[in-house]
Amino acid sequence: MSNNQFRKGELYSFITGKASIAIARRLQKKFNTAGLNLTIEQWSVLYHLWKQDGISQQELCNATFRDKPSITRLVDNLEKLQLVKRVSSDADRRMNLIYLTRQAQKLQEQSMGIAEETLNEALEGVPAERIEICKEVLQIVYDNLK
Amino acid sequence: MSNNQFRKGELYSFITGKASIAIARRLQKKFNTAGLNLTIEQWSVLYHLWKQDGISQQELCNATFRDKPSITRLVDNLEKLQLVKRVSSDADRRMNLIYLTRQAQKLQEQSMGIAEETLNEALEGVPAERIEICKEVLQIVYDNLK
DNA sequence: TTTGGTTAGTTGTATAAACAACTATATGTC
DNA sequence: GACATATAGTTGTTTATACAACTAACCAAA
Numbered sequence: 001m002s003n004n005q006f007r008k009g010e011l012y013s014f015i016t017g018k019a020s021i022a023i024a025r026r027l028q029k030k031f032n033t034a035g036l037n038l039t040i041e042q043w044s045v046l047y048h049l050w051k052q053d054g055i056s057q058q059e060l061c062n063a064t065f066r067d068k069p070s071i072t073r074l075v076d077n078l079e080k081l082q083l084v085k086r087v088s089s090d091a092d093r094r095m096n097l098i099y100l101t102r103q104a105q106k107l108q109e110q111s112m113g114i115a116e117e118t119l120n121e122a123l124e125g126v127p128a129e130r131i132e133i134c135k136e137v138l139q140i141v142y143d144n145l146k
Numbered sequence: 147m148s149n150n151q152f153r154k155g156e157l158y159s160f161i162t163g164k165a166s167i168a169i170a171r172r173l174q175k176k177f178n179t180a181g182l183n184l185t186i187e188q189w190s191v192l193y194h195l196w197k198q199d200g201i202s203q204q205e206l207c208n209a210t211f212r213d214k215p216s217i218t219r220l221v222d223n224l225e226k227l228q229l230v231k232r233v234s235s236d237a238d239r240r241m242n243l244i245y246l247t248r249q250a251q252k253l254q255e256q257s258m259g260i261a262e263e264t265l266n267e268a269l270e271g272v273p274a275e276r277i278e279i280c281k282e283v284l285q286i287v288y289d290n291l292k
Numbered sequence: 293t294t295t296g297g298t299t300a301g302t303t304g305t306a307t308a309a310a311c312a313a314c315t316a317t318a319t320g321t322c
Numbered sequence: 323g324a325c326a327t328a329t330a331g332t333t334g335t336t337t338a339t340a341c342a343a344c345t346a347a348c349c350a351a352a
Contacts, residue, residue: 011261027161
């Protein structure tokens with residue numbers, strides 16, 4: 001069954017992820033305004049470390065859907081900002097375990113608050129059950145393609 | 147009304163646009179496999195020129211949600227690939243009008259077919275009315291933030 | 293213990309995005 | 323017409339992504 005649900009302009013929006021780009025831009029602006037010297041991509045790495053500290057770069061790749069070079073460089077930059085530290089694993093010396101610094105721990109609450117605020121602005125006026133359906137559809141899309 | 151519809155992991159997916167990244171990657175792979183030497187970003191510019199040829203770089207900015215430097219460089223690269231030509235406007239000599247070459251015109255049918263195919267794969271198993279709701283929610287998100 | 297394959301991470305290169313600063317042209321007002 | 327201001331596009335810089343090629347460490351089988 002081919003489902004040609006998309007008129008041309010809508011096809012374009014879906015492929016380009018217009019909505020998520022708008023969310024990311026708004027979040028970045030809020031970070032800047034708040035004086036958080038952090039890119040969204042860097043934040044997304046910290047996000048997973050706040051959930052579980054001391055995971056490997058490979059685990060960060062899986063969690064953030066990025067390839068290894070991308071994580072290498074994001075960790076490079078986070079290290080320069082003194083927000084994380086690479087510690088090579090005793091158990092497997094190929095692995096780097098990535099640990100948050102004190103400074104990064106302090107950023108969690110504020111930045112997560114800003115992220116929630118941004119999502120609330122994005123979804124203002126959308127009934128909960130429609131948000132739920134949207135989330136489910138996007139999850140299926142991801143599962144279909146992964 | 148604050149709508150905290152998001153458990154943490156879902157917040158992350160929404161912000162990062164996991165689904166649209168997956169769509170873009172799949173589309174890029176299909177382009178590569180088909181021997182189309184084209185990035186998704188370049189395709190997105192051609193997309194608007196296929197709808198209307200000879201528009202200005204500024205109009206391309208508005209259509210693609212990119213800033214002026216981004217379009218300058220995308221047009222640079224498309225010109226190197228001999229897919230578009232800059233023609234400075236007679237009416238307003240500040241403006242470049244961007245025209246498709248023969249070669250670019252030939253790419254329309256094939257690449258649009260691949261894009262539709264990709265979306266059909268992405269949305270496989272999702273009922274039409276749920277797709278409709280999802281599109282509407284994403285449009286509201288965009289309108290809320292723009 | 294050696295060999296061969298796998299996994300973790302890095303480096304090189306090309307493309308792209310965001311922001312700031314810039315040039316050139318146009319336009320509206322006096 | 324001259325000046326201030328706005329608009330179209332370019333260039334420089336930093337950050338990020340994707341892919342390929344690479345090194346180092348691990349592991350399993352002979």
